[in-house]
Amino acid sequence: GLTVPDTTQLLxxxxxxxxxxxxxxxxxxRELGESLAAMEQLRQALARSLSEQWAMEQERTQALxxxxxxxxxxxxxxxxxxxxxxxxxxxxxxxxxxILVLYQKALRLQTMVLDVFDVSKAATGNLPVNLxxxxxxxxxxxxxxxxxxxxxxxxxxxxxxxxxxxxxxxxDGDRLYRVFQNLIGNALKYSLAGSRVYLTLTTQ
Numbered sequence: 001g002l003t004v005p006d007t008t009q010l011l012x013x014x015x016x017x018x019x020x021x022x023x024x025x026x027x028x029x030r031e032l033g034e035s036l037a038a039m040e041q042l043r044q045a046l047a048r049s050l051s052e053q054w055a056m057e058q059e060r061t062q063a064l065x066x067x068x069x070x071x072x073x074x075x076x077x078x079x080x081x082x083x084x085x086x087x088x089x090x091x092x093x094x095x096x097x098x099i100l101v102l103y104q105k106a107l108r109l110q111t112m113v114l115d116v117f118d119v120s121k122a123a124t125g126n127l128p129v130n131l132x133x134x135x136x137x138x139x140x141x142x143x144x145x146x147x148x149x150x151x152x153x154x155x156x157x158x159x160x161x162x163x164x165x166x167x168x169x170x171x172d173g174d175r176l177y178r179v180f181q182n183l184i185g186n187a188l189k190y191s192l193a194g195s196r197v198y199l200t201l202t203t204q
Contacts, residue, residue, distance in 0.1 A: 065120035068113045075113060079106045104149075111181070118178070134173045135166040137201055143180045144199070147188070154188040161200040 082103040086096070121127040140162055144151070151158055187197045 061120045064116050068116040068120070071109075071113050072117075075106065075110055079103070079110060082106060111178075115178070115182075118175075129172045129175065131170050131172055133168055133170055134176075136169045136171075137162045137165075137167045139173060139177060140180060140199065140201060143177055143184060147181065147184055150185070150188055154191075155193055156188060156191055157194075157196045158184075159196055159198045161198070163201060163203070167201060167203055 082099055085091075085099045086103060091099070118127060140160070144158065144160060184197070184199070191197060
């Protein structure tokens with residue numbers, strides 16, 4: 001049942017707040033007390049629900065982190081062996097093509113696993129950020145260069161407008177690289193065929 005505040009006490013508190021209510025308030029004041037009690041119950045229920053939801057999110061994040069950790073070691077081995085295979089000289093051309101595709105897919109999977117690690121660390125407040133001076137324009141050029149093969153395969157037209165002179169900022173280069181790698185990657189995946197994608201850096 002509802003816990004209704006004492007009517008006399010409630011009236012006194014209302015008068016303390018400057019409200020002109022009679023001290024013999026009666027039924028309307030009791031209704032107000034019941035409403036306040038119901039609102040408090042609702043607040044407590046909402047607080048419990050948010051707490052339970054937070055606990056579930058934490059469990060899900062921990063499960064993802066554990067999965068990413070389990071994938072990391074065998075994935076590193078796959079990448080290492082495919083790098084060794086790429087150095088073999090006496091392989092047929094089509095086999096070299098297969099190895100290249102395998103290597104590229106393994107690197108993409110590695111990026112996805114690292115993304116999961118970052119999400120789990122960020123959710124628990126343990127994501128390290130190493131700030132240092134870096135040339136923003138150079139970072140964007142490097143990102144475009146690393147994605148050149150995907151850009152060529154997409155059929156999209158990338159229109160960069162980046163200053164020739166350095167644009168110095170204080171940031172975590174690895175994190176920022178991943179941000180723009182994901183943004184440009186999403187543009188390549190989800191833009192209509194033949195679209196132009198503009199990447200412009202200006203200073204003010």
